[in-house]
Amino acid sequence: MDVKALRKDGDNLVIEGRIMGALPIQAMLTPDQARAALKLLDFKTLLFLLTILFRKGQR
Template identity: 65%
Template sequence: MKILDANDKELMTVRKIERDGNTLVIRGKIFGAMPMVARLTPKEARAALKLLDFKTFFFLLTLLFRKG
């Protein structure tokens, strides 16, 4: 999976998403060169959900079924 910036340049390549206890571990490379391991805790996941309004939440649910 690739995460792109506003200019469609590669910001991050995610190679693996896995569970480690109660955290979500995301492994990948930033800018195609620097290895990175990010951890998402339950507290931070709840904080992220608070940033979403209903329209954006609905969009995320349907994103997997869209063409592109």
Template identity: 55%
Template sequence: MSKAKEKKKVMVYDGQSKELMTIKSLSRDKNDLVITGNIFGSMPMKARIKPQEARTALKLLDFKTFLFLLTLLFRR
């Protein structure tokens, strides 16, 4: 794996700021979103989000959280 590829990782942390999951890639498989990564730093995993689940997830957002997500991209 090249060094440029290695740097493209997204870390997800738990409530105690410990590494919960490392997302290495997001890809498409037909109508599903496929998340590839590692759980707890070592256990490889592929998760799939189906269109119905994505719609349900969007319904969980209130307006304030939606605005926060939009501005999150521009925060340090």
């Protein structure tokens, strides 16, 4: 999935992008879904997510 935009819609987060390079999609993440996703993370993965912002990417 190529994410093109993130925007707020009320209390939700809307993710706009394309799947497989051709199919446009809008996914909506609700607060309940966000809390459920956080429950799936263990401490090691949460720490990785916090540090990924400071890592070098591939070019």
